[in-house]
Amino acid sequence: xxxxxxxxxxxxxxxxxxxxxxxxxxxxxxxxxxxxxxxxxxxxxxxxxxxxxxxxxxxxxxxxxxxxxxxxxxxxxxxxxxxxxxxxxxxxxxxxxxxxxxxxxxxxxxxxxxxxxxxxxxxxxxxxxxxxxxxxxxxxxxxxxxxxxxxxxxxxxxxxxxxxxxxxxxxxxxxxxxxxxxxxxxxxxxxxxxxxxxxxxxxxxxxxxxxxxxxxxxxxxxxxxxxxxxxxxxxxxxxxxxxxxxxxxxxxxxxxxxxxxxxxxxxxxxxxxxxxxxxxxxxxxxxxxxxxxxxxxxxxxxxxxxxxxxxxxxxxxxxxxxxxxxxxxxxxxxxxxxxxxxxxxxxxxxxxxxxxxxxxxxxxxxxxxxxxxxxxxxxxxxxxxxxxxxxxxxxxxxxxxxxxxxxxxxxxxxxxxxxxxxxxxxxxxxxxxxxxxxxxxxxxxxxxxxxxx
Amino acid sequence: xxxxxxxxxxxxxxxxxxxxxxxxxxxxxxxxxxxxxxxxxxxxxxxxxxxxxxxxxxxxxxxxxxxxxxxxxxxxxxxxxxxxxxxxxxxxxxxxxxxxxxxxxxxxxxxxxxxxxxxxxxxxxxxxxxxxxxxxxxxxxxxxxxxxxxxxxxxxxxxxxxxxxxxxxxxxxxxxxxxxxxxxxxxxxxxxxxxxxxxxxxxxxxxxxxxxxxxxxxxxxxxxxxxxxxxxxxxxxxxxxxxxxxxxxxxxxxxxxxxxxxxxxxxxxxxxxxxxxxxxxxxxxxxxxxxxxxxxxxxxxxxxxxxxxxxxxxxxxxxxxxxxxxxxxxxxxxxxxxxxxxxxxxxxxxxxxxxxxxxxxxxxxxxxxxxxxxxxxxxxxxxxxxxxxxxxxxxxxxxxxxxxxxxxxxxxxxxxxxxxxxxxxxxxxxxxxxxxxxxxxxxxxxxxxxxxx
Numbered sequence: 009x010x011x012x013x014x015x016x017x018x019x020x021x022x023x024x025x026x027x028x029x030x031x032x033x034x035x036x037x038x039x040x041x042x043x044x045x046x047x048x049x050x051x052x053x054x055x056x057x058x059x060x061x062x063x064x065x066x067x068x069x070x071x072x073x074x075x076x077x078x079x080x081x082x083x084x085x086x087x088x089x090x091x092x093x094x095x096x097x098x099x100x101x102x103x104x105x106x107x108x109x110x111x112x113x114x115x116x117x118x119x120x121x122x123x124x125x126x127x128x129x130x131x132x133x134x135x136x137x138x139x140x141x142x143x144x145x146x147x148x149x150x151x152x153x154x155x156x157x158x159x160x161x162x163x164x165x166x167x168x169x170x171x172x173x174x175x176x177x178x179x180x181x182x183x184x185x186x187x188x189x190x191x192x193x194x195x196x197x198x199x200x201x202x203x204x205x206x207x208x209x210x211x212x213x214x215x216x217x218x219x220x221x222x223x224x225x226x227x228x229x230x231x232x233x234x235x236x237x238x239x240x241x242x243x244x245x246x247x248x249x250x251x252x253x254x255x256x257x258x259x260x261x262x263x264x265x266x267x268x269x270x271x272x273x274x275x276x277x278x279x280x281x282x283x284x285x286x287x288x289x290x291x292x293x294x295x296x297x298x299x300x301x302x303x304x305x306x307x308x309x310x311x312x313x314x315x316x317x318x319x320x321x322x323x324x325x326x327x328x329x330x331x332x333x334x335x336x337x338x339x340x341x342x343x344x345x346x347x348x349x350x351x352x353x354x355x356x357x358x359x360x361x362x363x364x365x366x367x368x369x370x371x372x373x374x375x376x377x378x379x380x381x382x383x384x385x386x387x388x389x390x391x392x393x394x395x396x397x398x399x400x401x402x403x404x405x406x407x408x409x410x411x412x413x414x415x416x417x418x419x420x421x422x423x424x425x426x427x428x429x430x431x432x433x434x435x436x437x438x439x440x441x442x443x444x445x446x447x448x449x450x451x452x453x454x455x456x457x458x459x460x461x
Numbered sequence: 462x463x464x465x466x467x468x469x470x471x472x473x474x475x476x477x478x479x480x481x482x483x484x485x486x487x488x489x490x491x492x493x494x495x496x497x498x499x500x501x502x503x504x505x506x507x508x509x510x511x512x513x514x515x516x517x518x519x520x521x522x523x524x525x526x527x528x529x530x531x532x533x534x535x536x537x538x539x540x541x542x543x544x545x546x547x548x549x550x551x552x553x554x555x556x557x558x559x560x561x562x563x564x565x566x567x568x569x570x571x572x573x574x575x576x577x578x579x580x581x582x583x584x585x586x587x588x589x590x591x592x593x594x595x596x597x598x599x600x601x602x603x604x605x606x607x608x609x610x611x612x613x614x615x616x617x618x619x620x621x622x623x624x625x626x627x628x629x630x631x632x633x634x635x636x637x638x639x640x641x642x643x644x645x646x647x648x649x650x651x652x653x654x655x656x657x658x659x660x661x662x663x664x665x666x667x668x669x670x671x672x673x674x675x676x677x678x679x680x681x682x683x684x685x686x687x688x689x690x691x692x693x694x695x696x697x698x699x700x701x702x703x704x705x706x707x708x709x710x711x712x713x714x715x716x717x718x719x720x721x722x723x724x725x726x727x728x729x730x731x732x733x734x735x736x737x738x739x740x741x742x743x744x745x746x747x748x749x750x751x752x753x754x755x756x757x758x759x760x761x762x763x764x765x766x767x768x769x770x771x772x773x774x775x776x777x778x779x780x781x782x783x784x785x786x787x788x789x790x791x792x793x794x795x796x797x798x799x800x801x802x803x804x805x806x807x808x809x810x811x812x813x814x815x816x817x818x819x820x821x822x823x824x825x826x827x828x829x830x831x832x833x834x835x836x837x838x839x840x841x842x843x844x845x846x847x848x849x850x851x852x853x854x855x856x857x858x859x860x861x862x863x864x865x866x867x868x869x870x871x872x873x874x875x876x877x878x879x880x881x882x883x884x885x886x887x888x889x890x891x892x893x894x895x896x897x898x899x900x901x902x903x904x905x906x907x908x909x910x911x912x913x914x
Contacts, residue, residue, distance in 0.1 A: 009725075064554060099518065106801075107701065108700075108701055108801075109698065109801040109803050110700070110803050111689065111801070112800075126676055131703065133731045142527065149745065151643065153645045157641055159643065161618075164643055164645075166618075166649065166652070167620065176890070180890050182890045182891060182894060183888065183890075183891070184891065186799075186866075186867075186868045187801050187866045187867075188800060188801055188831070188833075188866070188867055188868050189797040189799075189802070189833055189873065190608055190612065190617055190799050190828075190831045190833050190868075190872055191799055191833050191868035191870065191871055191874060192605065192606045192617075192656045192870050192871065192872060192873070192874050192875070193868050193869050193870050193879075193883065193886050193887060194866075194875070194883070194886075194895055194913075194914060195651070195653055195657055195661075195889050195893060195914065196606075196619065196652045196653055196655065196656055196657070196897055198651030199653065200648055200649055200652065200653055201651045202649065203645045203648070203649055207647075220703045220705060235576070238665065244561065247561075248561055248565070250584065250648065250673040251884055252673060290742065290743055290744045291743045291744070294832075295819040298658065300586075308600060330637075346639075346641045346642075346643050346644055347641060348559075348561075348562040348564070348640050348641055349561065349562050350561035350562050351557065351644070355502070362778060363830065365608055368613075375643075378641070378642050378643045379641055379642065379643075380641075380643050398546075408798070412641075413639075413640045414640075414641055415639045415641050415644035415645075415646050416646050417644070417645050417646050418641065418643040418645065419643055419645060421645050421649070423647070430646065430647070432581035433646050433647075434646060434647050435636065437629070437633050437634065437636075438636070438637065438650065440634060441650065441901065441902070442647055442648055444901035444902075445648055445898060445901055447901075448894065448897035448898055448900075448901060449897075460647075461647060461648065
């Protein structure tokens with residue numbers, strides 16, 4: 009029996025796909041990266057399926073690439089040659105939702121926004137909300153430690169992860185963390201798995217923290233600026249002023265234009281940047297008024313405080329579709345640098361200067377309240393990879409980020425895309441420690457090899 | 462030259478203490494545990510001192526026990542025979558405090574409350590506030606992932622740790638994390654060190670997150686109950702009602718009595734439990750009124766909403782002195798179990814029943830909003846260790862906790878005290894992983910051996 013036949017035999021009928029036309033559709037994430045060809049794709053439906061795959065993979069030393077919805081932007085779920093893609097999107101049970109303990113126990117394939125909606129029926133919410141939250145999964149969010157729009161107030165995915173059930177490389181099951189909001193027994197293995205991009209184990213269940221949902225729809229403001237720098241200064245003023253926004257997003261002109269070309273939003277020629285901010289606090293309206301004053305003081309040409317929920321949702325929806333709008337313009341290298349908040353204006357200026365000098369089209373959106381910038385480098389559709397000037401510009405953006413005390417990736421992960429810059433940020437000691445830890449969990453090196461570290 | 466002489470020569474004059482009368486005073490934490498006798502105590506004043514100690518210790522394979530203020534309650538800083546105690550309380554610099562980025566960079570010996578006070582000059586606060594925060598250090602708080610009174614709203618120490626500088630067992634320097642509020646480059650080594658109780662490295666600097674301080678003093682309530690179970694039910698109602706307290710503490714009659722005997726607080730005979738709650742939200746007064754109604758509805762015999770800051774501070778001060786009050790009664794085995802919040806009433810009842818059956822005096826205080834209970838087992842002063850009935854009762858408390866989905870330690874750490882129960886909670890797979898990780902950081906096993914894992 010061949011190894012593949014053994015895999016097929018180990019699982020229920022229909023769970024192993026080997027037709028290359030089919031497997032290829034599970035080989036990519038949202039990046040342009042050219043994947044290797046998978047040996048097979050497993051559509052896991054249970055923890056036992058995952059255990060069977062990992063036992064088989066350990067025996068045959070076959071690489072395994074775990075996969076959620078494939079919405080990643082760093083290449084973390086890109087298939088490697090001859091791997092098994094372990095797709096978890098069919099494990100969609102919300103096993104438990106406890107309003108009293110404000111926790112949920114979920115399988116990795118649950119769509120992020122579905123969990124949030126389920127929680128809201130009890131006056132709770134699942135706070136982390138990456139832009140992709142209507143299509144991304146909790147498992148993928150955990151693997152990348154995804155951020156989102158609300159994390160300026162509520163923190164990233166790790167801040168909502170209390171405990172995990174993980175299948176290790178050899179098929180053993182590890183339970184990490186707990187159901188309590190506090191706990192210090194043992195090392196923080198939960199935190200270690202969150203953001204490890206499938207290189208340490210396969211998450212088959214997560215106990216996540218829910219939070220009280222705000223009682224009313226957040227107060228929302230939109231502000232337009234004649235320059236990105238002014239918008240960035242307004243962001244700094246909003247944070248320093250203690251407004252505690254629950255959302256604080258920035259879009260540059262190139263992004264607004266891409267959206268305008270698609271959706272016809274009536275963009276004025278003078279607008280170079282837009283801020284969208286929300287406050288979901290009890291005194292949200294007061295906070296919104298203060299934020300609008302700070303925008304005006306920092307040069308906004310137009311500020312509106314929205315009283316209307318539909319209008320606000322359209323505004324946020326526009327922000328969430330920013331990436332799709334850019335994909336219409338060309339292939340995209342999406343970056344994800346994050347700087348200390350005070351460095352935001354200078355970092356914005358640096359990106360503009362780098363784009364101009366390399367004659368590269370960069371559209372930038374930012375989770376501005378966190379200092380987390382997404383400069384999107386747009387290049388010609390159909391090229392096998394970004395042209396040299398895009399890589400050169402990206403390289404400069406990374407170095408500028410690190411020079412300002414920032415990090416290469418705020419929320420997307422290192423994946424494949426950022427590995428060549430990784431050592432610049434972490435240094436040789438951390439690199440050795442990373443590989444030492446990897447060795448503890450995955451001595452054969454079969455779990456998502458070549459990613460993240 | 463002897464090993465000790467080499468150590469003395471490697472450091473500036475006066476930094477190495479070897480007189481047993483002096484070194485013994487650095488050998489204990491706040492537990493009753495009998496320490497081993499240290500070879501020497503090093504009073505480190507800089508990272509270079511720490512590097513010198515670790516290089517020397519690696520060369521001579523001498524165990525090193527890092528130490529902050531020695532306020533730990535689990536034995537984590539207890540000296541082991543022939544070790545060097547590496548005392549970090551003289552490294553007290555706040556190297557940086559950036560209001561714009563809402564971060565501080567601090568040395569490990571900074572007293573926790575001092576950092577909080579420094580932040581408040583800029584309208585910020587350092588949120589984690591263990592009861593010992595006027596005497597404990599940031600380094601010790603990081604080592605144990607300390608909680609505190611405010612963590613029901615603001616999270617534990619790990620939630621405020623952004624990055625660390627760590628001296629590894631062999632003297633190399635590892636920088637973890639970042640200065641930004643978000644970041645996913647590499648594994649979460651910061652989270653791994655926080656709570657690792659000095660077993661993975663020695664923290665010589667930390668970048669911590671500051672938060673906006675509330676603009677007014679929190680609204681405060683105190684409520685008295687005729688039974689602990691009623692008080693616990695009120696806690697559950699306050700959490701489930703979305704009141705979002707910034708402090709929610711419970712004291713049982715035994716604790717109140719100990720305080721009364723010491724400070725004469727005029728305790729009424731019928732009072733079996735007291736709740737103290739605060740809200741530091743903008744609508745704190747409203748939240749406090751709601752909490753007081755929920756206390757009354759759950760059987761409180763007396764509820765007061767305090768408008769007076771001094772009165773409130775006396776109340777909180779009383780809570781913070783609960784442990785000292787109990788130390789007057791006898792030697793204390795302080796436990797630190799944490800259960801899902803909905804399990805609080807049943808867990809309280811279980812502790813009462815266990816105390817009665819074993820005829821053991823247990824005084825309980827709780828960070829009730831987190832489900833984190835501190836049953837303090839009081840026994841005769843001067844005994845070398847707790848009598849068998851105390852251990853038997855503690856054993857039952859731990860097993861009841863785990864049966865209810867709880868954890869052995871919410872915030873004090875495993876240290877030495879809880880090691881014999883550790884495997885009950887973590888299981889053999891996690892145990893193996895813990896030791897694998899320990900091996901990566903400390904292959905010679907010289908860092909705080911026999912603790913935590």
